[in-house]
Amino acid sequence: MSETIKLDQFLKFMGEVSTGGQAKIMIQSGEVRVNGEIETRRGRKLVTGDQVWIGGKTLTVNLEPG
Numbered sequence: 001m002s003e004t005i006k007l008d009q010f011l012k013f014m015g016e017v018s019t020g021g022q023a024k025i026m027i028q029s030g031e032v033r034v035n036g037e038i039e040t041r042r043g044r045k046l047v048t049g050d051q052v053w054i055g056g057k058t059l060t061v062n063l064e065p066g
Contacts, residue, residue, distance in 0.1 A: 005063060007034065007052070008042040016054050026054065 005013070008023035011032070017023040020042075026032055027042045033053040034044060046052065050061040 003063060004045040004047055005061065006042065007032065007039060007044040007046060010046055010052065010059075010061060011054065014059055016057075016059070031055070 007027060008017075008020055011017045011023045011026070012020065017026060024042050028040055030038045030040060031054065032039055034046065035051050036053075046061045048061055048063045052059045052061065
């Protein structure tokens with residue numbers, strides 16, 4: 001994996017959404033927060049340690065190999 005991952009890709013990878021279109025709708029409607037702030041850009045680049053809140057859950061980004 002690379003050192004960053006786009007927000008919409010991360011949500012798909014974590015199984016929070018099943019399609020990119022679903023991710024786009026959730027992100028643009030303000031349902032997703034990154035590090036405590038509403039994020040409306042689906043291309044927002046995430047790095048290890050970022051906190052993503054969606055649907056009452058907090059997910060921590062971990063792009064370290066292994």
